[in-house]
Amino acid sequence: MAVSDTSSDRNVSRARLFQTRDTIAAVSTAPGRAAIAVIRMSGPEAGAALDAIAGPRPEPRRASVRAIRDPRDARLIDRGLALWLPGPGSATGEDMAEIHVHGGRAVVAAALDALFACPGVRAAEPGEFTRRAVLAGRMDIAEAEGLADLLAAETEAQRRQAVLQAEGALSAVVERWRERLVGAMALIEAGIDFSDEDGVPAEARAQARDELEALSADISDALADTRAERLRDGFRVAIVGPPNAGKSSLLNALARRDVAIVTDIPGTTRDVLEVHLDLGGFPVIVADTAGLRETEDAIELEGVRRAAARAETADLALWIEDATRPGGTPPALSAAILWRVANKIDVAAEGAPEADHRVSARTGAGLDALVAALGRAAGEALGAGEDVGVTRARHREAFAAVSASLAEALDGWDDLADELLAELLRRASDDLGRIAGRIGVEDVLERVFSSFCIGK
Ligand SMILES: Nc1nc2c(c(=O)[nH]1)N(C=O)[C@@H](CNc1ccc(C(=O)N[C@@H](CCC(=O)O)C(=O)O)cc1)CN2
Numbered sequence: 340m341a342v343s344d345t346s347s348d349r350n351v352s353r354a355r356l357f358q359t360r361d362t363i364a365a366v367s368t369a370p371g372r373a374a375i376a377v378i379r380m381s382g383p384e385a386g387a388a389l390d391a392i393a394g395p396r397p398e399p400r401r402a403s404v405r406a407i408r409d410p411r412d413a414r415l416i417d418r419g420l421a422l423w424l425p426g427p428g429s430a431t432g433e434d435m436a437e438i439h440v441h442g443g444r445a446v447v448a449a450a451l452d453a454l455f456a457c458p459g460v461r462a463a464e465p466g467e468f469t470r471r472a473v474l475a476g477r478m479d480i481a482e483a484e485g486l487a488d489l490l491a492a493e494t495e496a497q498r499r500q501a502v503l504q505a506e507g508a509l510s511a512v513v514e515r516w517r518e519r520l521v522g523a524m525a526l527i528e529a530g531i532d533f534s535d536e537d538g539v540p541a542e543a544r545a546q547a548r549d550e551l552e553a554l555s556a557d558i559s560d561a562l563a564d565t566r567a568e569r570l571r572d573g574f575r576v577a578i579v580g581p582p583n584a585g586k587s588s589l590l591n592a593l594a595r596r597d598v599a600i601v602t603d604i605p606g607t608t609r610d611v612l613e614v615h616l617d618l619g620g621f622p623v624i625v626a627d628t629a630g631l632r633e634t635e636d637a638i639e640l641e642g643v644r645r646a647a648a649r650a651e652t653a654d655l656a657l658w659i660e661d662a663t664r665p666g667g668t669p670p671a672l673s674a675a676i677l678w679r680v681a682n683k684i685d686v687a688a689e690g691a692p693e694a695d696h697r698v699s700a701r702t703g704a705g706l707d708a709l710v711a712a713l714g715r716a717a718g719e720a721l722g723a724g725e726d727v728g729v730t731r732a733r734h735r736e737a738f739a740a741v742s743a744s745l746a747e748a749l750d751g752w753d754d755l756a757d758e759l760l761a762e763l764l765r766r767a768s769d770d771l772g773r774i775a776g777r778i779g780v781e782d783v784l785e786r787v788f789s790s791f792c793i794g795k
């Protein structure tokens with residue numbers, strides 16, 4: 340196909356890669372005390388730095404036990420594993436090395452200090468290893484985003500979705516779409532280039548139009564599906580209800596720890612308290628809130644205001660009532676879903692009040708069923724993480740731009756000049772290319788890598 344794109348961008352990346360670069364080093368395991376800490380290096384001096392602190396250099400890709408020494412005084416820092424991972428077949432595409440040391444803070448600090456004393460070695464910026472992998476063409480931007488999501492994944496569904504994107508599933512879908520678009524463009528452009536004054540032949544135009552309409556429908560479907568994006572954020576549940584109904588007790592029971600203060604004094608909770616739960620593999624953020632009532636107390640009033648605001652923005656509100664004091668009705672809440680939950684059934688008469696769930700935060704009765712139902716509701720709203728889709732605002736913006744260009748082309752199909760049509764399609768193709776970062780890499784690098792931690 341005649342449309343140019345990736346090769347020139349790839350060359351830019353290659354050129355950048357082969358410029359002289361700093362060698363970066365950082366601890367890639369979580370900071371703080373641990374059994375083992377992995378320190379990684381990447382760049383032209385990685386091999387020399389490894390020789391200096393953990394020589395002699397091991398065979399490529401073979402973990403070897405080495406004394407880790409400060410090259411300035413040969414003092415022993417630790418005994419650990421050393422790896423030599425020569426480029427370009429490394430994660431960053433550059434020469435890389437690793438040492439795996441014992442995870443005490445002082446060990447890591449001394450090893451890093453020794454490395455930074457090696458010529459050309461400096462501390463890595465957050466996400467800098469991954470950034471180098473992208474610039475070397477070992478990973479595209481959408482895959483790097485998937486990797487960021489994988490590092491942040493707290494539940495199984497989030498992990499499934501992230502690893503899919505990290506392995507290139509979104510990039511592949513977008514690339515197939517771009518190929519369809521390019522196919523339609525080729526039909527139009529062939530007409531512009533080779534036909535006489537009649538312009539693009541009618542059959543070619545009609546075929547291009549059919550293809551673009553189908554593509555436009557596929558992109559609209561992707562835009563309409565918000566589940567993948569919401570899976571990254573989590574399903575938001577607000578616990579609301581009258582004072583003293585047992586909202587904080589329910590939060591503690593769901594979290595299985597003593598998160599919120601519980602007393603028999605109505606008006607105990609003022610702030611919104613959040614816990615992140617993993618319910619059946621789905622991320623659920625449960626918020627406990629102040630009991631809703633009229634009050635003169637300025638602090639409590641602010642709590643009530645925050646409670647109402649939280650209920651407004653929740654995906655699901657749990658209206659908690661004290662089953663021993665039936666008769667309340669939930670206010671009109673704009674949460675997507677509202678469930679009525681009768682609490683304290685351990686001491687309440689059977690039957691009343693009417694509720695979707697009957698529980699006792701104190702004894703745990705009914706909680707398994709409530710938790711299972713919450714997990715199902717979350718799964719429905721967030722998807723299982725098994726479909727490729729829009730996972731970020733950045734993708735949504737790009738797809739929306741593509742959609743707008745396609746709509747403009749299709750709306751004006753019979754009136755637009757071939758050149759204008761081709762221009763609209765080219766713009767749509769560029770916007771699609773932005774998702775995987777084939778076009779405008781520099782623009783998105785900052786935005787993507789700002790979310791990474793040091794060492795990744
Ligand atoms: N210790 C350690 N564990 C780690 C990483 C790491 O850097 N260090 N990773 C960091 O992200 C991940 C593994 N990622 C990797 C990604 C690409 C290549 C790579 O490019 N490999 C070569 C050939 C590998 C071989 O044949 O043995 C290649 O594909 O060309 C290696 C690791 C997860 N676990």
Ligand SMILES: Nc1nc2c(ncn2[C@@H]2O[C@H](COP(=O)(O)OP(=O)(O)OP(=O)(O)O)[C@@H](O)[C@H]2O)c(=O)[nH]1
Nearest residue numbers: 582583584585586587588606607608630683700701
């Ligand atoms: N018997 C019984 N008592 C409960 C149950 N759940 C909560 N309580 C009691 O009800 C009282 C109020 O509980 P909280 O969890 O603080 O109620 P709350 O809805 O958070 O109250 P506010 O924060 O003031 O709005 C406490 O004395 C709890 O021990 C339950 O399931 N059974």
Ligand SMILES: [Mg+2]
Nearest residue numbers: 586587607608
């Ligand atoms: Mg409370």
